[in-house]
Amino acid sequence: MRGKGRVGIAKDGDATVRLGAASITRGDSLKACDAWLPPACIISDGPYGLGKYPGEPVSPDGLAEFYAPHAAAWARRAEPFTTLWFWNSEIGWAKSHPALELHGWQYEETVVWDKGIAHIAGNVNSRTIRGLPVVTELAVRYTRRATLQTEGGQELSLKEWVRAEWLRSGLPMNQSNAACGVANAATRKYLTQDHVWYFPPGSALVAMARWCTQRGRPTSRPYFSLDGKTAPAAEAWDRMRAKWTHVHALTNVWREPPVHGSERVKALHGTGYLHANQKPLALMERQILAATDAGDVVWEPFGGLCSATVAAVRHGRKAHAAELNPEFFEAAVVRVRHEIETLPLTRTA
Structure with missing residues (x-):
């Protein structure tokens, strides 16, 4: 019975599935987050300004306007010790930073995800390319700016x-x-x-x-x-200070290949991969373990396939996520339910 989720209909009509210590809402996190437990850690892997789905800005120039209400909502519900990990491209983060800072998020450091040369091997035309091949994304760490x-x-x-x-x-x-x-x-x-x-x-x-x-x-x-x-x-x-668990020999460059093999989620209806930019669980685990303790709450406001939520429940944390795309939402529910069903009983108590 551990993997059976309960579905509740929120007042805006969005569906919420509760799976053990996690909940996933099909809808906008701006509407859902007021009902969530306050977070110790927020992992934001939202739009990069590529215009790939309805509502996403079509260029990085619109990201500050997009993220401003989210940053304000996160700050309103955050604890003094809350950590925000903000994923984006280099230019996407640069455009978004003023909105994050304006709404109470204090910059701490920038982590570079290095996907490795294999990420672009065989996919670069040296005759037409006019720059260096991109094999990186950023995960920028912020903490809630605390005042007294x-x-x-x-x-x-x-x-x-x-x-x-x-x-x-x-x-x-x-x-x-x-x-x-x-x-x-x-x-x-x-x-x-x-x-x-x-x-x-x-x-x-x-x-x-x-x-x-x-x-x-x-x-x-x-x-x-x-x-x-x-x-x-x-x-x-x-408790006024953000949590931090140090790992020796770990720097701000995280070398991890893109997701392949059994971890990569396949399309539920059809062939191929479901999500173009699925994040490795290893990176989600690294962020959660650095900034939270067992029993803490992790938010994933742009759920996608809910990799952060999977990592959270795997390590004994509570989690709240939201996802607008119905197919991503369905796949995320299946994924989190499977994670809970395969965990030892001690992790799901």
């Missing part, structure tokens, strides 16, 4: 806010080191104004709050309070 309010109601970045909270105590800056039990790291790293800023661990933030409360200016607003009412808790502060 000061005593006066000003919105500051986390870096600015931590410094401002200490300064309002009236205590010398170097006392932060004694507060945290370090030689000089608190002043040099946690309270610095320059670019070499370290996100203080929750234990350090709580220690600074305690020190300021005992020795600083009397105040009705607790020092370093996230809500302006209660003393800070280490766990709550740590």
Whole structure:
């Protein structure tokens, strides 16, 4: 019974299939996402500006306008620790970046997917080509831009806010080191104004709050309070930072061939491959494992064949996806259901 999906009809008429810890909606994610659980990670593999399906911009020039409402919706539902992986071509990302930044997404790094020379072998006419053959796509990592309010109601970045909270105590800056039990790291790293800023661990933030409360200016607003009412808790502060699991020897160039063989989804009705740009599960797994923990929620707003959703349920995450194309949607449901049916019971609990 694990693989049996339940279908519900949303108020806009779109179908939603629930498969274990995953749901896939046939329709627009802008309409569906308000009913989704808040994400720890969003994997966006949407339009590249190629005009290949109804509603997709016909050139990269229209991508910022297309992505703006999606970026705003993602930010509205995101947690402070949410990571966004944004897939696109080089020019597609360049055109889309201003919309992402405008709506609260902070750039972290660019990952290059290198498909290898075999991707274009035998397909390049050296007499007519007027540039270098393209064997790459980008997966750009963003985090939700987090801000906190000061005593006066000003919105500051986390870096600015931590410094401002200490300064309002009236205590010398170097006392932060004694507060945290370090030689000089608190002043040099946690309270610095320059670019070499370290996100203080929750234990350090709580220690600074305690020190300021005992020795600083009397105040009705607790020092370093996230809500302006209660003393800070280490766990709550740590959740203000995007999750990241480091893998040694992994760089920002990911060499992985395009999907072939049994992983490539065939057309449900007819012959050939169903999706022109199916992403390798290995890349989806890499992104999810880097930015989430077991039990976290992954969003796939442009589902396609729902590779990110497959990877999410494979690794014990919850997932929400949406797909407009009925054939892609049907194939994605079959694919996710099969993944759930073949998982050990411990992964689907």
